[in-house]
Amino acid sequence: MARLLSNTLFKSISLLPAARSGTIVSGSFCHNGFQFSTTVPNDPDTHEDFQPNNKVESGTSLKDIVEQDVRENPVMIYMKGVPDFPQCGFSALAVRVLKHYNVPLSARNILENPELKNAVKAFSTWPTFPQIFIKGDFIGGSDIIMSMHQSGELKEKLQDVPVSQKSE
Numbered sequence: 001m002a003r004l005l006s007n008t009l010f011k012s013i014s015l016l017p018a019a020r021s022g023t024i025v026s027g028s029f030c031h032n033g034f035q036f037s038t039t040v041p042n043d044p045d046t047h048e049d050f051q052p053n054n055k056v057e058s059g060t061s062l063k064d065i066v067e068q069d070v071r072e073n074p075v076m077i078y079m080k081g082v083p084d085f086p087q088c089g090f091s092a093l094a095v096r097v098l099k100h101y102n103v104p105l106s107a108r109n110i111l112e113n114p115e116l117k118n119a120v121k122a123f124s125t126w127p128t129f130p131q132i133f134i135k136g137d138f139i140g141g142s143d144i145i146m147s148m149h150q151s152g153e154l155k156e157k158l159q160d161v162p163v164s165q166k167s168e
C-alpha cells in the first residue's frame with residue numbers, strides 16, 4: 001500500500017523528474033486559465049496500477065487515505081492537476097501562494113480519481129477545489145489561502161513547518 005500511496009501523492013520534489021521529461025502533451029483553455037494535459041504514457045506514476053482505489057487494501061477506504069494524508073503531511077493540497085502543472089487557475093493560485101513559503105507541499109490530483117474527489121469533499125464538507133490542509137487543520141480554498149497570506153496569518157500558521165530541503 002505504501003507504494004500505491006507514494007506513487008499518487010505528489011511531493012513537489014518527486015515531481016521534478018517527470019516535469020523535466022516533458023509531461024505536457026497538450027493544452028486547452030479552462031474557464032479559469034490554461035489547462036494542461038499531463039499524460040505521460042511511459043511514466044510509472046501515471047500507470048493505472050498506481051491510481052488510488054476505493055479500497056487499496058482490505059479495510060482501507062478513501063476516507064482513511066484522506067485522514068492519513070492530512071495527518072502525515074504538514075501541508076496537504078487536493079487540487080486539479082499537480083503542483084508543477086496545475087490544471088485550473090484556482091489550484092495554480094493556491095500552489096503559488098504556498099510555494100512562497102518554501103514548505104514541503106504534498107498534493108493529490110483529484111482529476112485523476114472522481115471517488116477521491118468525492119471523499120475529500122465529504123471529509124471537509126467543502127464543495128470546491130483546491131482544498132488545503134495545514135498541520136491537520138482544514139484551511140479552505142484559494143480565496144482563503146490568499147487572504148491568510150495577505151494578512152500574515154499564513155506565515156504564522158506555517159511558522160513551525162520545516163522548510164523544504166532543496167534537491168537541486
Ligand SMILES: N[C@@H](CCC(=O)N[C@@H](CS)C(=O)NCC(=O)O)C(=O)O
Pocket residue numbers: 080088090127128129130140141142143144
Ligand atoms: N473561490 C474558490 C474557487 C474554487 C472553485 O470555485 N473551484 C471550482 C472550479 S475549479 C470547483 O472546484 N468546482 C467543483 C468541482 O469541480 O468539483 C476558492 O476559493 O477556492
Ligand code: FES
Pocket residue numbers: 030031032080087088089090
Ligand atoms: S475553474 Fe475551470 S477547472 Fe477550475
